[in-house]
Amino acid sequence: MGHRAILPSSLHIFRMAPLLLLVALVPQLCTGQPGPPDPPGRIAVIGAGIGGSAVTYFLQQQFGPQVQIDVYEADRVGGRLATLTVNSQQYECGSPSMHSLNLHMQDFVKLLGLKHRKEVAGKSAIFNGENLVLEETDWYLLNLFRLWWHYGISFLRLQMWVEEVMEKFMRIYKYQAHEYAFSTIEGLLRSLGGDHFVNMTQKSVGESLQGIGVSQRFIDDVISAVMKASYGQSVSIPGFVGAMSLAGAQGNMWSIEGGNKLVCSGLLKLTKANVIHARVTAVSLHNTEKKHLYEVHYEQEGTLGSDFYDLVILAAPLHKAGYPITFLNLQPSLPEPMGPYHRVVTSIVHGYLNSSYFGFVDPKLFPFSSILSMDTPDAIFHSLESLCPVNVSVGFRRKPPQEAAVWRVLSQRPLDRKELKTLFKSYYSVQVIEWQAFPSYAAAGSSKSLPPIILHDGLYYLSGVEWAASSAEMSAVAAKNVALLAFNRWFGLNEKIDQQDLMHKLKTEL
Incomplete structure (x- = not known):
């Protein structure tokens, strides 16, 4: 009798299990706790020089091949690599040549199957x-x-x-290999060489x-x-x-061999980026119920057009004469450019x-x-x-x-x-x-700050790094930083952003 009484009771409990699980989940469902966000569907990169082509590659490395990346270029792919x-x-x-310590450029050459030109x-x-x-x-x-x-x-x-400067600068490659990013140029420099670099x-x-x-x-x-x-x-x-x-x-x-510009065209081809030969005229913010969307307005062969993106990366100087970009609906408004x-x-x-x-x-x-x-x-x-x-x-x-x-x-x-x-x-x-x-550089005068990297929640400025130093490798370093920063901020990985004393932190981790 006892045995027969126990068996139906056990079956009843097992039948109730799905209901109990649902009851347990109800508080979480009611509080509306969000799960991890979906990756961005579309990203716009403005500029197809070394910064724009490198950030396109790094963005795809971070977010995956499913993300669509449109690259806008008003002039020629390669920019100053011409x-x-x-x-x-x-x-x-x-730009005629690169330094042997330019590790990102060295990696691009290997990745694309290019060769060093005979010296x-x-x-x-x-x-x-x-x-x-x-x-x-x-x-x-x-x-x-x-x-x-x-x-x-x-x-x-x-x-x-x-x-001494180059030895400290080389730390950036270790930081980026561990996917650490910086939200300001000053923060990046300070992580490498302290206040001395700033x-x-x-x-x-x-x-x-x-x-x-x-x-x-x-x-x-x-x-x-x-x-x-x-x-x-x-x-x-x-x-x-x-x-x-x-x-x-x-x-x-x-x-x-064949020209330094092959890095840019090679990276864009490797990522299967959609290169749009058009001049970007404006970027405007549109708020939806769930997220920000950015509308990129452009002119192509006399025709005006626009498209919407989750993220926008500016890989061209904001203050370059002849190619002004207007920003609409951004609060607060963007800071004034440092100079021409x-x-x-x-x-x-x-x-x-x-x-x-x-x-x-x-x-x-x-x-x-x-x-x-x-x-x-x-x-x-x-x-x-x-x-x-x-x-x-x-x-x-x-x-x-x-x-x-x-x-x-x-x-x-x-x-x-x-x-x-x-x-x-x-x-x-x-x-x-x-x-x-x-x-x-003289036009910046005694300015105490460098251009911002984050212009808005999903709007990033890559080319501001040139006010710290201007070279193909500095653009590549900035490109990797922006890609990591956008990825870490998108998924809320705050422990990977603006960390202090990274050299000590990495030594203890290793």
């Missing part, structure tokens, strides 16, 4: 408008002796300073180097020439910008160099492939460089100085006929590109 054609050969007219050796010199003040030789020890003879140990102090964005490179005992003569002769060749600006540019540039000036540079972009003119000249202008009457004796100009009032160029084509054959050699070659001349304004005749005995062709290449 080439020009001379006599059926392509030559770099934008073609060449020597450099610095010109003061009348004479060559420093000449590189084929002998490393002789070069060191000349630097010591002219400038004492200033070059050693410079090297130690740059190496202060370097507010103090000039000239002041920074004087502070470590580099002589004024070395700054005037060498540092000013490197800054002019790199950014077309003086040693008044911020110290952090200068340190990044000087790291490149110390060698270990490389380029991509600096104009640099690139002239690709196919011709015979006038070596006598640099003190070599016999052109056969001219040994240099590049000349940097000191920052003098009468300087007609920033730098002058003999270019190799982007496809370098195995047996390629630079042309002898007495033969016509392709030269890249950087200057503040287009060269007039007299200036061209000063630099070249004769020439077959001149192609000119005017770039708004870099921020006009």
Whole structure:
């Protein structure tokens, strides 16, 4: 009897189990506790330079291949990674090379199956408008002796300073590998080098180097020439910008076979991004019951259009003349841009160099492939460089100085006929590109803050990082940071954002 009584009771309990489970879930259902959000359906990236193409790749890595990414580009894919054609050969007219420590760019090359271009050796010199003040030789020890003879140990102090900055900067790759992100540029810099890195964005490179005992003569002769060749600006540019540039000036540079722009087109093709060749005119906010939506308005071949997105990434300068973007319905309104972009003119000249202008009457004796100009009032160029084509054959050699070659001349304004005749005995062709290449750092004045990364809940600004330092790798670092930041904020992973003392944290975790 007892056994028969127990069995029906047990069956009754098992039949009641689904109901009991439902009762247990009712409080949670009634409180409306949300589950994890769905990933974004559509993302817009504005700009298809290295920043835009890199962030497209990193966004897909984070959110998965199902997310649709539209990339808007008003000009050309690649941005400042660009080439020009001379006599059926392509030559770099934008960013010519990358540093060996640029790990994101190195990864892109491997990922896309690209190759490093064969290095073609060449020597450099610095010109003061009348004479060559420093000449590189084929002998490393002789070069060191000349630097010591002219400038004492200033070059050693410079090297130690740059190496210290780069060693700390390299921490960013470990942070990003562990998916940590930063909501401000200052926060990112502070995580790498403390307040010192942030202060370097507010103090000039000239002041920074004087502070470590580099002589004024070395700054005037060498540092000013490197800054002019790199950014077309003086040693008044911020110290952090200068340190990044000087790291490149110390060698270990490389380029991509076929052109550096292949990274951009390759990443967009790899991600199957939808590239829309149109000029974005406005971004407007639309609030729905559940979330923000952003409408991107654009002009394409005279026709106006728009589309809606969950996230928008601005990978083009907000204040670049000629491409203004209006923001509608955003509260609070966006801060004023820090300043304009600096104009640099690139002239690709196919011709015979006038070596006598640099003190070599016999052109056969001219040994240099590049000349940097000191920052003098009468300087007609920033730098002058003999270019190799982007496809370098195995047996390629630079042309002898007495033969016509392709030269890249950087200057503040287009060269007039007299200036061209000063630099070249004769020439077959001149192609000119005017770039708004870099921020006009002097225009920022004594501003104590860098541009924001988060403009609105789902609106991010990638290109503001250029006010801290401008290079292809800095754009790639910023792209990875924005992708991680957008992902972590979307899914509420606050423990991965703006963490303090990350170096110690990662050491204890590992």
